[in-house]
Amino acid sequence: MRYYLSLALGLTAFNTAFAQTDYDVAKIPESLKKDAVVVIRNEESFFDVKGLGAAKMDYKVAMTILNKAGDQYGEMAEVYDKFSSIYNIKATLYDATGKKIKDYKSSDIKDQSLISDFSIFEDNRLKLLKFVSLNYPYTIEYSYSQDYNGLLSFPSWHDLKGFGVSVEKSAYTIQKAKNYKMRYLTSRNLQTDSVLNGEKIQYKWKSTNVAALADEPLSTGIDNIAAWVKASPNQFEYDGSAGNFDNWKNFGSWLYTLNLGGNKLPETTRLMVQNLIKDAKTPKEKIKILYNHLQQNTRYVSVQLGIGGFRPILAEKVAQVNYGDCKALSNYMKALLNEAGIASNLIVIGNDMPSLNPDYSSMGQANHMILCVPLEKDTTFLECTSQYKPMGFIGYSNSDRNVLMVTENGGKIVHTPVYNAKENYQIRKTKIILAEDGTADSEIRSTYANAQFEENFPMTLMEPVELRKRIIEDSPIPVAALSSYKYLQADKTVPVLTEEINFKTNPILTKGGDKLFLVVNQINRRESVPLKVENRKTYFAVPFSYNDDDEINYILPKGYNVEFIPKDITITSEFGSYSAKFSVKDNMIVYNRTQTMNNKKYPPEKYGEYVDFYKKIYQADKQKAVLAKTL
Known part of the structure; x- marks a missing residue:
């Protein structure tokens, strides 16, 4: 502010x-x-x-x-x-x-x-x-x-x-x-x-x-x-x-004119491109190779000098200095692809901003530039400022919005990819071995994709001491001793991250007489309900659609069995859905929880219903099982 x-x-x-x-x-x-x-x-x-x-x-x-x-x-x-x-x-x-x-x-x-x-x-x-x-x-x-x-x-x-x-x-x-x-x-x-x-x-x-x-x-x-x-x-x-902003077509024409002659590459860079792609058999392979080269050999630096705030630095210059802003790096990638015989278009976009208004063209509706590569069977969007985003993944702050494609015939409004709830998934499997004193050994295996990959990826860049501290602080289960942890993006070409955490817990069972009480959802639990707002005025939405699937397997303490387990729960609404399933197999409680949320923008009068929906989830996440000593 x-x-x-x-x-x-x-x-x-x-x-x-x-x-x-x-x-x-x-x-x-x-x-x-x-x-x-x-x-x-x-x-x-x-x-x-x-x-x-x-x-x-x-x-x-x-x-x-x-x-x-x-x-x-x-x-x-x-x-x-x-x-x-x-x-x-x-x-x-x-x-x-x-x-x-x-x-x-x-x-x-x-x-x-x-x-x-x-x-x-x-x-x-x-x-x-x-x-x-x-x-x-x-x-x-x-x-x-x-x-x-x-x-x-x-x-x-x-x-x-x-x-x-x-x-x-x-x-x-x-x-x-x-x-x-x-x-x-x-x-x-x-x-x-x-x-x-x-x-x-x-x-x-x-x-x-x-x-x-x-x-x-x-x-x-x-x-x-x-x-x-x-x-x-x-x-x-x-x-x-000079230019004309009376419509997006003319706006795009001005941007296209600004960049005329800006795609030339030094001869050494042209030879490098040909050498890099010599064994590639498809356009997608060529894009992948050149995008990987861009990420490994350039870095993002903003340039806002006069018309330079709108005109990309020459591709030839970027090839020499290996840095540039979003315009320069997108234009440089465009030049690399052009040398490979692949056409592409610069995209003017509002990062974390509303969609461009298709009926009202103006400066100020966008703050970023990416690249679009239209192929015969699909279209690939490239975020050229990131050294870590996989090819084709532009992030949820760039997704699902109207943007301006700059072409030789002027500007054209197109729409960026939508990452739906099923694509923004978290899949987690947890094994918890309970001890009679209430402590446990916990093994958590999580997989994050797309928007949830983006949220969790910064963990891979943290220093070990800071990462260890963050894991302990953020753990929903109180950590007594952190044994091991690992974050891995096995395939750098897809936005999927795996997380493995092993630790000894503080007590998670409470004792009452000869019985033990267990809050069954120990991992992805709703700890509070959104505050009620009387006479709300503004529209609301969750940051992005997502789908969380959790499975927890509890190994019972020796000498105990399950005396009570909650009934299955299903909650549905226009905001999303929730289900919790409880079962017992031999000496194990199996808990499955699924929550799916939509990021549609809702009018203020719907907020009370949204709070009620989350109140039900909050209550469902507090369900307890009762363990009793065997005779």
């Missing part, structure tokens, strides 16, 4: 006088304090489009920080680059009564490089001011102007900035010449006021007295209840490049 206010707004602005100056917290309606850590007292943004490649914004905001949890909003953090400049910054701090405490000076504002954690080449810079107050509540106010020389996108606007933020007043204005072409989308029922001002048109949106939302578990976002505006130019100019 550190830069959320500035980045989520896209650096919006206004050029009118700020009307509100009385920031007495006592005058905030109680309805706006409920569930809030921050109240936006007034926010005004004015974005003035000067031409195809120029614009100016003026922005001013005042917000009251109600308590320490709101301190993350108590700063100005505004981003600019060599195509924009920020100036005329003013900032003031007020106490709870609205009395001015401090006007900040230019020397208080840091001007620093904004180097992302994953980037070594980036020309973004940051104007940063952290407001500090030892007393709560307090109010901050700041304003600035920003000029743009190059215009790929317009600022977006949300009245609600997240959970725990309420709004007294927020307004957004876009001004443009009458003959300037642009498009915009708004949230449902948001009124758009259009005003003719001489030779210019102003589009205005506003929001008042919006209560804060308490944090809602599993939320897919607040766009279904917040007021918002997304706007985009049709034609644009940026860093010596």
